[in-house]
Amino acid sequence: MNKRLIAVLAMAIAFFLGAHTASAASAAPLSQLKVLKVESPSCGFENIADGQEQTRCNHNGPNIKIYVLEVGYGRGAHVGLDGFDVNGTRTPICAFDNGNLAECTVGRKTVGYLYVFDLAGKQEGTFTFSNTSINAPGNTLSTQLYIK
Numbered sequence: 001m002n003k004r005l006i007a008v009l010a011m012a013i014a015f016f017l018g019a020h021t022a023s024a025a026s027a028a029p030l031s032q033l034k035v036l037k038v039e040s041p042s043c044g045f046e047n048i049a050d051g052q053e054q055t056r057c058n059h060n061g062p063n064i065k066i067y068v069l070e071v072g073y074g075r076g077a078h079v080g081l082d083g084f085d086v087n088g089t090r091t092p093i094c095a096f097d098n099g100n101l102a103e104c105t106v107g108r109k110t111v112g113y114l115y116v117f118d119l120a121g122k123q124e125g126t127f128t129f130s131n132t133s134i135n136a137p138g139n140t141l142s143t144q145l146y147i148k
Helices: 002-016
Strands: 032-040 045-046 065-071 078-081 087-095 101-103 109-116 125-132 140-147
Touching: 002 078, 032 140, 065 087, 065 125, 065 140, 101 109
Parallel strands: none
Antiparallel strands: 032 045, 032 065, 065 109, 078 125, 087 101, 087 109, 125 140
16 A cells, blocks of 8 residues: 555656656658669769669669668568569668758667668669568558669
């Protein structure tokens, strides 16, 4: 009985003193996937426009890289070139007050990720990327680009 009374009193004191309980916001569902750029020794950086289905430049040679922006939180990306797995890195992206997205700094909220995939000697083919939201509505987003 004394423990219960102490707990009730502690809650009442916290209420009157204006104490707030900590709460965490849920992770944002996936809202956007976009291939931003393709990089190669033969073409440098090629920006990829919305709706673009294939690269304009003929990328070839070693070290072809693909940059993908993912806004929201996914469970685990599925990535490939013509069905073969592609390795890459993932960097957290934060939103700033001016609306720009950039690599996160201390104290900023992660809103998504920038992935950089290295084709590791693979050349021409269809690059695919898909992911499913970590929470409701559990939507799956995907994108693809033919690399020539």
